[in-house]
Amino acid sequence: MATIRRLPENLVNRIAAGEVVERPASALKELIENAVDSGATRIAVSIVEGGLTRIEVTDDGCGMSADEMALALERHATSKLPESLVGAEGAIERVATLGFRGEALPSIASVARLTLESRVRGAETGWKRVVDHGVVTEEGPAALPPGTRVRVENLFGKVPARRKFLRTPRSEYAACLDIVRRLAMARPDIAFSFEHGGRRILNLQAGESVENRVAQIIARELADNGVLLDFQRDSMRLTGVAGLPTYNRGVADHQYLFVNGRPVKDRLLTGAVRGAYADMLARDRHAVLALFLTLPVEDVDVNVHPAKTEVRFRDAPAVRGFLVSGLRQALATGDKRSAQEPSAEAMARWQSEPVRSDALRDEPSPVMRSIFQGRDWSGSSHSVRENKSDFAGLSSPTAAMPAMMANKPAGDWAAPQGRAEEATEAPDDLDEYPLGIARGQIANTYIVAEAADGLVIVDQHAAHERLVLERLKAGGASDKVAASQALLMPEVVELDELACDRLEDNAGKFAELGLTIERFGPAAMLVRAMPGSLKKADPQKLLQDIADDLAEHGEALLLGEKLDYVLATMACHGSVRAGRTLNVTEMNALLREMERTPRSGQCNHGRPTWVKLSMGDVEKLFGRH
Structure with missing residues (x-):
């Protein structure tokens, strides 16, 4: 019979890392969430080769002392659960922070070289601790401003079985950019900067409105082609920006959903979005939006998966109904709008002067000949005289135009055809229409x-x-x-x-x-x-x-x-x-x-x-x- 025994701490950390740290973007997500929970007002992110070589996150939050840093690198040690809740019944259901499991830092440190530097506000100096794939290799004072700086290098460097499953640097960069976008969208009160290989990708200022932050991150056109949401029902609130149905995409990767400030990918919410736009979009088109759902923390379970991207609602039908009705009501406020502005390409075509062929330049159209009847056009009076029968019985050359166009086949005329109302003064109440x-x-x-x-x-x-x-x-x-x-x-x-x-x-x-x-x-x-x-x-x-x-x-x-x-x-x-x-x-x-x-x-x-x-x-x- 096999003997049951405890696993070594480093192996436990690597098993946990398999759930928490799937790729560089997973590690980046955990680090940014820690920075947000620390009370930071500015977060700077820098990665190299899609995060495969290096990930660095710097914040100006509360910082940590040397003892707190050592404790933070132990499994299931966290400051996110208040002491009054630790051990209390239902404590995990009342978590209001992004992180709470206490697994991220030790998991990352077990599969990469982690450098953790931090300084508590008011302290004369900071402290530095380096852990290389689970082993502490360096520790001592560090010079840095108040806050925390975390550097992750050589991710899965000593775990080749995991390293070979990572994608190309370009794919990993795209995943990291998506993480930064989602977390920055959720917190417009925090300034975010993002660099990849020394190139500045994002530079978002603190204190922006939700609509401005969303438009900067998704697409600036959304500001002109979206409607704002702010609806309340009992203890639930829905805010954000929803794109007009005419402003849509072929894929659903521009739908950003948040629950209590946490970016989520939830089937219930995506289904509700699809239902709200059901009779306004073709089946293969998808809405563009960013929705922020706020509800009591005890009504949503965020402890579904270590990655914390999935949630479970206590009353799922009520949440779905609220989301659908809120979206439809918001879109109804924009019911007189569409993607109104003509495209830049269309405007450029309006502005480009048409080039006429030599034949058209030398020979006027029949309509123009009727206007200039009796005059020599480019030295050719014969072409005018041979059309005199077209004007028989008409009082003026201008009056000839309708008759000519009625009697000639449409293909004989190069001029576009249309009908216009007689130009009269616009009514005084035009603003009402x-x-x-x-x-x-x-x-x-x-x-x-x-x-x-x-x-x-x-x-x-x-x-x-x-x-x-x-x-x-x-x-x-x-x-x-x-x-x-x-x-x-x-x-x-x-x-x-x-x-x-x-x-x-x-x-x-x-x-x-x-x-x-x-x-x-x-x-x-x-x-x-x-x-x-x-x-x-x-x-x-x-x-x-x-x-x-x-x-x-x-x-x-x-x-x-x-x-x-x-x-x-x-x-x-x-x-x-x-x-x-x-x-x-x-x-x-x-x-x-x-x-x-x-x-x-x-x-x-x-x-x-x-x-x-x-x-x-x-x-x-x-x-x-």
């Missing part, structure tokens, strides 16, 4: 309107598609789409037991959407009814997809998305098509309804329904600004 007054239609697809502060161009089909969808929802069409259609013969769908458990737990919600299911043995579900709009769908595939959705996001979103897709299809077929001629009254009616309708700034697929060119931009195009 954010989308302006219709002035014309281009290519029977785009409405051009004059607003008080610029020029608005509206995609008539995309805009009306959103209006029809919102009208269908308001009229109860979503309930009719989800109406249950009983199957003549109930169908048995075989799935694995865990998938059946997930489906059974959510059977009540599915029934509200028209899908009636019940458990049929350990590894099967019985489908009794399908949503009326999905009655031709394959029950086996539908349930499998929904079960996968539950496993990935912790919430059944797929069925709702499928029903929303049916509504969106109905809206698409019931809306004004591109290519349809609208009169001025119809155009203005469309603009006024857009101003009254929620989320009219984007179509059902997340594309903008309108863009605006400010008067300042128009003046720049003509060199008047």
Whole structure:
């Protein structure tokens, strides 16, 4: 029989390091969290070769004495739990700091060369302690300002089995940058700087507003294409910045989620975000946002994994519902907005002067010939005279234009075609109409309107598609789409037991959407009814997809998305098509309804329904600004 014995301390530390320190970014995260918890107002981070060669974190926090430094390098020694809580029932559930386990420093020191220097504020000198892969090699006084400096070198240098699994320096650098971004975003009251190989990457000042800090880190365009959140429900609060649906990405790596100031990657929260944007984004597009959820510490468990990136909520459905409703309410405040500014590329094309071919330069267009009838154009009067029949019976050359364009095939003219409202004085109450007054239609697809502060161009089909969808929802069409259609013969769908458990737990919600299911043995579900709009769908595939959705996001979103897709299809077929001629009254009616309708700034697929060119931009195009 094998003998049970205690493992040596250095081996215990390396086992713990396997959970805490997976890569340089993991070590960097722990060091920055310690700096934040120390009360620092400025944190400087420097790495070399993606952190494989060196990681250094310097802060101006409270610092440590020599005895505290020695204790900090022992396992499960921490200052994060107040003495009044140590040993108390439920103490670990009431932790308010980022760190609390007391594993990070000894774990890092067991797989790297760790240099720890610190000075308590008010002390004449600091102290230095060096640990090389678990062995103390140097100790003594150190000269440094108040605060702490930690240097990690040669990570996994003496653990080749772990070292070979690390990625390239470029990949490790990207992971380190992501860590710094997330932690800096959570604390705009702290100044952060980040260098890689001597090159300054980030330099963030303390005391910034959340929206400014988020915009600097994610993308500066987010400030103009996002809405601020600040919602309270009971003891929960949601703040942050949510990008408009028209400002989206192809991947979800620009979604930053925080719980009580802690960066997390939680399936419940990502599922809630996806649900909130469900009918405003295409399935393969993702929102850009930074959300900060604050709730009592006893209502969230952060002690799920040593990496502390996963959390567990005491009342998960309430958290999800709060997040979805808060996001939707915030996006409703931006419902008259879209990604309005034209792109720099589009503006550059406006500003570039077109180059005309020699043929066009020598030969005027027929419309221009009508204006200059009877005059010699570039020495060629014959070309004008041969078109005199076009002007027969007309009182003026200018009046000839509509007749000419009506009688000639469209391909005969190089001039673009459009219709414009007679130029009249703008109404005095133009400010009351954010989308302006219709002035014309281009290519029977785009409405051009004059607003008080610029020029608005509206995609008539995309805009009306959103209006029809919102009208269908308001009229109860979503309930009719989800109406249950009983199957003549109930169908048995075989799935694995865990998938059946997930489906059974959510059977009540599915029934509200028209899908009636019940458990049929350990590894099967019985489908009794399908949503009326999905009655031709394959029950086996539908349930499998929904079960996968539950496993990935912790919430059944797929069925709702499928029903929303049916509504969106109905809206698409019931809306004004591109290519349809609208009169001025119809155009203005469309603009006024857009101003009254929620989320009219984007179509059902997340594309903008309108863009605006400010008067300042128009003046720049003509060199008047």
